[in-house]
Amino acid sequence: MSKGFHRRNGALHCDGVALARVARDFGTPAWVYSQTVLEQRWRLFEKATADLDPTICYALKANSNQAVIATFAALGAGADIVSAGELARALAAGVPAKKIVFAGVGKSEAEMAMALEAGILQFNVESAPELARLSAVAQAMNTTASVAIRVNPDVDAKTHRKITTGKSENKFGVELAQARELAIAARRLKGVRIEALSTHIGSQITDVTPYRAAFRRVADLAKALRADGVALKRLDFGGGLGVVYRDETPPDLKAYAAAVRAAMKGTGFGLVLEPGRWLVADAGLLLARVEYVKQGTAKRYAILDAAMNDLIRPTLYEAWMPIEPVAKPRAGRKLPYDIVGPVCESGDFFAHDRQMPKLAEGDLVAVRQAGAYGSVMSSTYNARPLAPELLVKGTKIAEIRGRQSVEALIALDQLAPWQAGKSRRGK
Numbered sequence: 541m542s543k544g545f546h547r548r549n550g551a552l553h554c555d556g557v558a559l560a561r562v563a564r565d566f567g568t569p570a571w572v573y574s575q576t577v578l579e580q581r582w583r584l585f586e587k588a589t590a591d592l593d594p595t596i597c598y599a600l601k602a603n604s605n606q607a608v609i610a611t612f613a614a615l616g617a618g619a620d621i622v623s624a625g626e627l628a629r630a631l632a633a634g635v636p637a638k639k640i641v642f643a644g645v646g647k648s649e650a651e652m653a654m655a656l657e658a659g660i661l662q663f664n665v666e667s668a669p670e671l672a673r674l675s676a677v678a679q680a681m682n683t684t685a686s687v688a689i690r691v692n693p694d695v696d697a698k699t700h701r702k703i704t705t706g707k708s709e710n711k712f713g714v715e716l717a718q719a720r721e722l723a724i725a726a727r728r729l730k731g732v733r734i735e736a737l738s739t740h741i742g743s744q745i746t747d748v749t750p751y752r753a754a755f756r757r758v759a760d761l762a763k764a765l766r767a768d769g770v771a772l773k774r775l776d777f778g779g780g781l782g783v784v785y786r787d788e789t790p791p792d793l794k795a796y797a798a799a800v801r802a803a804m805k806g807t808g809f810g811l812v813l814e815p816g817r818w819l820v821a822d823a824g825l826l827l828a829r830v831e832y833v834k835q836g837t838a839k840r841y842a843i844l845d846a847a848m849n850d851l852i853r854p855t856l857y858e859a860w861m862p863i864e865p866v867a868k869p870r871a872g873r874k875l876p877y878d879i880v881g882p883v884c885e886s887g888d889f890f891a892h893d894r895q896m897p898k899l900a901e902g903d904l905v906a907v908r909q910a911g912a913y914g915s916v917m918s919s920t921y922n923a924r925p926l927a928p929e930l931l932v933k934g935t936k937i938a939e940i941r942g943r944q945s946v947e948a949l950i951a952l953d954q955l956a957p958w959q960a961g962k963s964r965r966g967k
């Protein structure tokens with residue numbers, strides 16, 4: 541029997557669970573994840589890179605539900621984190637501190653202290669002032685921080701402009717020449733030990749060429765630094781491997797691993813990899829119901845009960861995401877639909893002019909490939925509570941985050957004391 545998302549008698553299932561049943565039992569909108577697919581993706585990645593013996597640090601920001609992190613942690617994963625919140629999440633899900641790398645351009649003193657206290661593997665430092673601050677924080681704590689200098693290799697990952705990070709005009713990392721100076725100068729800094737170089741050139745990368753160029757530049761710099769007397773131990777090649785949403789042909793794992801292997805060859809360095817999207821995108825979908833079908837003169841709209849506050853990728857990244865009816869698709873000619881949400885923004889859409897089997901009010905639809913950068917980017921705009929997250933394993937299903945209630949949402953706010961007094965004034 542097929543596992544993961546598949547159709548049985550025409551109806552969409554996740555493992556052994558019918559999505560129609562999920563909608564009935566848990567309501568819509570809802571995120572549905574397949575633990576089977578999460579585990580499959582992890583094993584595929586691990587197998588393809590096994591000869592390189594990497595520390596695979598799952599990039600939490602793609603999907604940081606505790607149950608998702610714990611799934612990977614149970615398989616031996618480390619974590620790539622970008623905030624103290626993600627550090628706490630990783631530790632709470634059972635990721636060993638010694639497998640955690642901390643990236644991000646704006647680490648605060650408090651975040652540094654927390655990560656030093658936990659004893660993480662490395663800080664991926666992105667600037668000279670950050671290194672100076674880390675040195676001070678570590679010295680104050682009487683400890684030494686293991687550091688990777690994040691290098692900006694100035695290669696174009698040829699992905700969407702909002703998810704490219706390895707060009708010199710992006711805010712990320714230290715330019716190659718400066719990185720060398722910084723690593724050499726850092727030998728005189730107390731509280732920090734330069735152990736690695738890291739890079740991360742972007743996300744949803746579909747061409748292996750920029751990877752090859754970036755990895756080579758970083759490996760060459762590492763070799764030069766070794767000649768300079770900087771005792772590096774590791775290279776961290778980041779994440780970014782793309783998945784198929786529509787008709788992309790991202791590099792297969794073999795080609796990706798080959799690019800890593802070519803750069804690592806003969807260096808003797810250890811290796812860290814930070815996949816995010818690749819591990820989780822395929823494993824999740826957003827389940828929604830058609831509230832209305834509205835026929836305009838120029839367009840036909842399917843208005844869902846899910847919106848941009850749930851899934852912002854289409855409007856933020858101009859992302860094309862697959863959308864399917866949950867029930868057996870109606871026979872007959874497909875029709876173009878604008879698939880939109882109820883939020884009061886023209887940017888609230890999932891698809892424009894999408895050819896779909898005929899849709900009707902009450903139909904369930906699934907936005908596929910939504911396991912990465914989906915739920916984690918949700919907001920409560922328009923006072924729409926956060927949708928639940930559900931995990932399926934075989935024939936079992938569990939809430940891994942319940943639906944937020946409107947009361948809980950309102951309870952996050954409180955009146956200022958002088959307003960609270962007002963209501964008593966009439967007494």
Ligand SMILES: *Cc1c(COP(=O)(O)O)cnc(C)c1O
Pocket residue numbers: 599601602620622643644740742743744778779780781814815816817818
């Ligand atoms: C976001 C991020 C990743 C993961 O990127 P994906 O495209 O999801 O694989 C890895 N490393 C760093 C430093 C990141 O910021």
